[in-house]
Amino acid sequence: MTRIAAGVLTLGVLALGGWSAGRRGTERARTEAATQSAMEATVRDADIAFFKARAARDRYGAGDRARLASLLLARARATGRYEDLLSAEESAQASLELRRGRNRGGVLVLINALTGQHRFREALASAEQLEVEDSTDLTIASLVGEILLELGRYDDAARRFARIGTTTSNLAALMRLARWREVTGDVDGAHRMLLDAQARSRRAFGLSREQRAWFELRVAEFAFRYGREREGSEALARGFAVSPGDYRLHAAAARHALTRGRWSDAADHAGQSLETHFDPAALALLARAERGRGDSTAANQAIDAMVLAIRSQPGAWHRSWSLALLDEGRAVMEVLAQSRRDLEERQDVYAWDLHAWALHRMGDVAGAREAMTHALATGIRDPDVLAHAAAIGTGH
């Protein structure tokens, strides 16, 4: 028995996970991409250790703590690890306690860490403070707009997004504006902005592979959602080529394979996603894939595990989990209660959609229709929402 060096494991996992990394690419290119992704992760981890040590030595280093927070946030994004998100918040708070003024980076990390935990009201308070300090900053305006979007405060969000205009080259603003457009029913406008951001991200300096893959992921998800098959597949392949083994790309690939009835592909992708990052929603994908290929036992085992994992979670459930539970006819009462609590905090399209779907599953036809009317009020054309609306008997 031997112990081998840290880092080799990461590389090995990424290389193994890259089996489907852009099937058009060569094996060599995939291996190279996996190697570079692993190196980026290794450097990031080393940087985290370095700044942790510096922060421990220097009690007054606000800049080091902000930098550490941003690195932890980056790792949280790449791995989905909740602990890193909490550490990022803690480090950003420590940085701001040492120096509130001229510490925009620290505030931005804090806002993003709070948003990642769905603590939108706290995030909004900090973001609005930044906005007061600099009303010309498009990144801040779009950030405030996005948080307002999450809270369902669409009139307030509209004012922020109107300030940004349509010709911005700011990547962050473009992506948030695209989301705004989609939620308000301007699918073509959203599409143009996503493609613009995708093209700019390919030329941008300073983005990690994981971040580049994220732009491809967003385009792929959007394209698949609106039936742009080829565009979605190309974006997905490009994402895998940039960041082999990315669990979010595998989840997106699984979702798409399910829509095409490619059950084994879907099961493979769901399995690979789960191997890197355990997410109950991916278990639901795996279950659907297994059911599709005729293995109801395996499907039920995946669903049972999903229910077990979700029920063990304290606090609010992710909406994707709740929808998966509803689709499987599991924990419907609990999901309905969760959706009611969610609506107390946020009255956005997707909160209403989930609530409507839960009511529908409970057989409350009138309640479901009323809730769905709220969900459709922005003019959203998301096919998933419209499918719920059609089933409930409400529509445009």
Place this chain on the structure above:
Amino acid sequence: MLPVLLILLGLSPFQHPLHSSSASLSDRADGRVTLTVRIFTDDLVAVAPGGDSAISSYVRQRVRLITRSGQPVVLEIATITIDGDLTQVTARGTPVGGVAGLRVQYAVLWERYHDQVNLLRASIGGRSTTMVFANGDPPREV
């Protein structure tokens, strides 16, 4: 660099820690199988204190391969690797009578967490599948 890192977080699917582990199982032409198990190190140390020998014993006890005739596959621990907060244990063995009908019991950390879910990706006989083992699940054929 800082602003660039910040722009994209948005709506990542973050969640409180879930109790899970993952493993892979594959076979080779010569009939040997390779099992690789990845477990969070802090959990592993809690259930198997005492270094590599304790970890080896624990994995052998909690991840069992059983042949069609009911004979356990003897697993030889090849490597134990620590990477960040994960420990990866690789073991090899040869199922007597081949891999047909091979069953797996994957029960790590069940004694620690009632909601522990263990995932096994198996590539056996040219077929890949992902198996999910929730607490209390019986052994299952690959």
